[in-house]
Amino acid sequence: MSPIFQRAAAEWAAMRSEYGDYLEAHIAAAYDATNGVLLNAQGRAAGVTEERLFLVGGVFAAAYASPELREFWATRPRMTVTEFERAWTERLDSEEGEEPPAHWHTAA
Numbered sequence: 262m263s264p265i266f267q268r269a270a271a272e273w274a275a276m277r278s279e280y281g282d283y284l285e286a287h288i289a290a291a292y293d294a295t296n297g298v299l300l301n302a303q304g305r306a307a308g309v310t311e312e313r314l315f316l317v318g319g320v321f322a323a324a325y326a327s328p329e330l331r332e333f334w335a336t337r338p339r340m341t342v343t344e345f346e347r348a349w350t351e352r353l354d355s356e357e358g359e360e361p362p363a364h365w366h367t368a369a
Contacts, residue, residue, distance in 0.1 A: 276345070276346055276349045277342070279349070280342050280345045283340065283345060284312075284315055284316075287337070287340075288311065288312065288315055290333075290337065291315075291330055291333050291334075291337075292311075294329070295327060295330050295333055296329070298327045298330070299311045299314060299327055299330050300314070300325055300327055300330075301325060301326065301327045303325060304324075304325030304326070307325065309325045314326055314330065315339050316341070316342070318341075322339070
C-alpha cells in the first residue's frame with residue numbers, strides 16, 4: 262500500500278474517532294439540556310433514533326427534532342461528519358498551536 266495513502270487513511274481514522282467523541286459529547290449535552298426530550302411525536306412514531314437526528318441532513322433532523330432540541334441547536338449547532346472533516350482539515354492547515362474553531366466545543 263502507498264505510504265501516502267496509509268498516512269491519509271490514518272488521518273481519516275483519527276478524524277472519525279474524534280468525531281465520535283464530539284458526537285457523543287454533543288448528544289449528551291443535548292440530552293441534558295432537553296431533559297431527554299430529543300424527538301417530537303412524529304419522530305417517535307416513525308421510529309427515528311435519537312442518534313440519527315445528529316447524523317443526517319438538517320431538513321430531516323428539523324422535521325423530527327423536539328422543539329427543545331431545535332432550541333438547543335440554535336445556540337449549539339450540530340456538526341455533521343462532513344462539516345467536522347472540513348473543520349479538521351482547516352485545523353491541519355492552520356498555524357501550529359492555533360486553537361480549534363469555537364464550534365468544535367460542546368458546552369454542557
